[in-house]
Amino acid sequence: MSSFYGEEKECSELRLSGDLTQVNSEELEFDYLFNYEPPNSDFHSGDLKDDTNLPLHSHPYPLDEPSPYTESSTEALSAYEHLEPKNYVEQVRSGPQAVSPRIEITPSREHHSHGSNSLHDPLVNASPRPTLTVPGLDCAIYREPQCLSPASSNSSASWHSETYSPFASPCVSPGSGQAVAGELCPRFQNIHTGSPRTSPGTSPRTSLTEENSSSPRPSSRSTSPQGKRTYEMYRNPNLVAVARSRSPSPHGSHDDRHTGTHYGSNSVTEVVNGFGPGSVPTKIVRTNQPGYTIYPDGHGESYLVEQDVKTKAEQYFVIPSIWSKQLVPGICSIPIASLPPLEWPLPSRTDQYELHIEMQPKPHHRAHYETEGSRGAVKAMTGGHPVVQLHGYRGKEPLGLQIFIGTADERILKPHAFYQVHRITGKTVTTTSYEKMINSTKVLEIPLEPKNNMKAIIDCAGILKLRNADIELRKGETDIGRKNTRVRLVFRIHIPQPGGQYVSLQVASQPIECSQRSAHELPMVEKQDMDSCSVLGGQQMILTGQNFSADSKVIFTEKTHDGQQIWELEATVDKDKSQTSMLFIEVPPYRDPTICHPAKVNFYVINGKRKRSQPQHFTYTPLPVSSIKTEPLDEYESGQIGYMMSQTLGVSPHSYYHHNPRSVLTSDNGLLPNMASCHQNHSGISPSDPCFQQHIVYPRAEKNLGHSLYIQTGVMVPEAHRSVLVHTGSPAKSSHLIGQQPVIQFSPTNHHLLRGAENITPPAQELQNLYCEGYSPQGTPTAVASRSPATPQAPQSQHYSTVIQQQPYTNRLPKDRSPPGQVHPQRCSSAEEQRASLPGRVTVKQENLDQAYLDDVNEIIRKDLTGVHGRGQT
């Protein structure tokens, strides 16, 4: 079943009109509920989504907000189902007489071109609470997420029921118009009343145009007169109302309605409603995939296929999936269920294909808040825009290039919790883009066309910042937003293969700093002319970047796996040569000239207190002296080697094949990368190679378990060790890779990421494990990562199967940290691993995190262990 969306990306406000006079206003007492909890444990984040398909239960949406959300009625909308798209629109436009009560699709959120206010939760703005608006009574009925019944989500009644039927079916009486929230649906908990307003049937409606309401863009002006919402307000939404009273929003805010300043017939709700006589939305888009049901595991998604704004501005189509497929060949035609989740690492290339970022984005891009106007598309360093190209594709059909905002943490690439890609549709934008939500992650899709040599200019991707408090308070969110301001653009493509398979490739950009401050204050190293030298140092290295100053210092550091700094030395800067964009330094000697294995260190540029660049990688190579005593690797050194190898070896590790809808196990060469073999094959690939290649590392099970408790990114594995990750069924369905060891742990948080699997309870593990070994929704996966002939000692494949373990969602560390668990003996065979797994210590596998961030995390843990809890914990 598909969802129905108003306008281009999200935002449908379904409004009930008709005779609603029987609504008992006394029942419509506004209730500030602020409950993020899903109604029960069976409620999966992917079950029900709002207009952005964000899991509703995760929206800390104060109910006093004028939710742009709406309720839908399966039955009512079904009345239009037989219509052709245009007719459908016409029918909707024809007013309440067509169906009573009339369900109006009201673009919301950013369609409040003047109504965006600061109290709109960014997530809420991105995913507001479903709302029933009763125009005749000027009341908005806010639906708590709890009232969403996953059970009803699988309704097959109508094509729009995937997302909304759970909300609507039991709550809307199609014929009577007596959609009294509290009466029809006790789950409606938040209703407020206002003075009556003009009936939509009689009131003129402002045309829903790009300009006034259907624009996907927020107002360019600040639209948050209430001021910043305090943390307390999040916890006590009543305070929101108080705060808002200080500076009421003129745009249909809660206050407005409470004080009688209601939506007039031409007020925002009317404006955004857009279906009044003579007005039609610029675009009405329905999600496609009528044949797919909701994925209760949270991998459900809705495509928001839309017409190109620039070329189809005058058309108002509801696009069924089949049409969208015809309209946009190669795009949106792949069942989401068969696509790898966004969290999965993918290679950037195979033998045949390569997805490459021809033009990297600038390392700085100030993201905009929901309350701000757009800050434009991400630019390239040359002043243009990033360019992505798929090499090796010989097909004639265009493909859809997906773009989303990922983390900049090199250890794991996953959708960034605090940033979303923002579709830019300005006049300067030339690239057609489509927008959809995949598990709370907004994804842009742009066509890669053979006629353009499968190259796309990414001039339509901006970055939206979500407020930390909103995200952190989200149920299950464990990431922290503070100082978590670096992102990467992630590009992903699914290339159809003969037989219905797809090859999925992914490439991530250089990290992009999204904060305001750092763009002008923090030094930024963009390039270094060398990545390594001998332990003796002394060589000149040229750093290219920004914000260097005469006071800039370059500090080389080395840390252990658990993040403890064991070495620091300042390099000599040639101040005479250096400029604001270039530093000439002399590499300092390494602390130990007798090492026999390359030593991976970091360096950073610091301009003063707290103004330091991100750590850069550097490798000291041992002297080629045979007399240097060779000793067995200690844990740290072996880790260094593993790390270094991960940075220097050369080819894509595996491909991700998936079938549509069911994959067949295949393997291109049946080889399994084996980190333990750890070839020191310096292939010249720089760790600073802007093209981060993401994939899963398959460490040898026995020895290096301790070093494999994370997804290593930027890793490239020799060709001979390339494997193919294939699965049957839908990763989206089960999100499971079955395997045993070692554990590669996906974690929603950086700190959890490093904590091993100890906190995972068996049931959770069972649910969360991603099995490379096989694949099935029931945890009986069948996919295989074959082992390499190079490791004949390896046992059967299941011994190599790699568990990608998704940390069960818990509250973030400061608030609800799981008690330190025991390290599974099989998963922590080394002393290093045990050290790293000791509770209360955040370890660093790749020292490329903001040290301040790590410091903060460690401090949090320290406090937590001593009984001091962070904010939000009492």
Place this chain on the structure above:
DNA sequence: AATCGAATTCCTTATCGGTAG
């Protein structure tokens, strides 16, 4: 309680494209 850095919001300006005169 004070301080400071970070986060968020607000204000302002520049630029561009469309349109009317």
Place this chain on the structure above:
DNA sequence: CGCTACCGATAAGGAATTCGA
């Protein structure tokens, strides 16, 4: 048809305010 002024919107920079460590 070309020019200019005006308007609206986006993009962007800067800074004030607020929060939280």
